[in-house]
Amino acid sequence: MPATLSLFTLYQDPAAAVAWLVRAFGFEVTAQHGPREGAVDHAELRLGDAVVMVQAAAAGQAASPVVDGASSRAPVLCLEDEAAVDDLYVRAVAAGATVLRGPETTAWGNHRFEVLDLEGHQWSVGSYRPGQAW
Template sequence: MRCSEVSPYLYVRDAAAALDFYRIAFDAVEDTRTTEDDGRIGHARFTLGDTVCFVADEKPEIGARAPSGDGGTSVALVLRVADADATVARAVAAGATIERGVTEQPGGERRGWVVDPFGHRWAIDSHVVEVTEEELRERTR
């Protein structure tokens, strides 16, 4: 079997606010939203470019929890954009915190790390220059 796509499914403590943040910070487009009887968003689909993503309010009763309040999360998402500097700035203006500022990477990218207001870590990445295998070896020495 060959996988054709992997989509992140994010659990947060306020899915409606998360959808707003992803729209403002990353130009996400909300496709669908289902609200449960208790008012929680049970399932929402949004797209980032060509990538399908999902978000829902956390459901501790089934083990689906948002990242811990102490900054703990076991997953980071990598978002490839045209301009990492501008996207990081927009994410911070929308409420993200900078974990690591945007810097040049050995592989020819500019990358910065932010944590969204819901505890998820994002690597914001722009490809800026082609690097050969030889150049990469030299750069990482």
Template sequence: MKQTVYALVRYQDCAAAVDFLTSAFGFAVHEVSKNDEGVVNHVELVAGDDKFMLGIGKPGGPGVYVAVEDVDAHHDHARAAGAHITMEPVDQPYGSRDYGCTDPEGNQWWFGTYRP
């Protein structure tokens, strides 16, 4: 199935965000675009078979959920890389195991086993 909906996360410093997100969360870079001044202003990252985008703007918003295989190992790696954990891993009543964190610019990220 072709992906038609993409999450978009805003950052003041997209280049630093790419460094953090690939290091802390294991995402891969698909594409990076720079403006005429050489500033990274658009990025496409890959998580599994899906892509999401980063752009310059005010951080915050409702957050992004990403399904992972091993929540506890992912949590431990993200914490060690500097993610601020906002919710420790917990088993949900609907069968998922999830945790929440924020990145250095304050965007909310959720990781868990839920795959709708």
């Protein structure tokens, strides 16, 4: 059965989050909805086959890390090769990402980095090959 998996994440300022994700990681906005021009309640972004859905945080939902101090650990962005990982690292840092782990090659052969976005969501970006043995 074919399937895709999309990331759904909450932001206090979804318009700023969308702009940051486009600037930092190169996502393309494929849908955006809000009560007025420039306001975002929900947006969908794509980078290759990866889809991120950005939603305005509302009462009764899990809070953005900027509100409760917790860190989300969901997003893992898989890229083709080490050069793509390094290029995206430079782009993310230029956009103001907080670096948790600079580019490194792991003992299991993946090249990766980890950053926090503008509201504290943790992103791991690497040349991961799901399903490949270490």
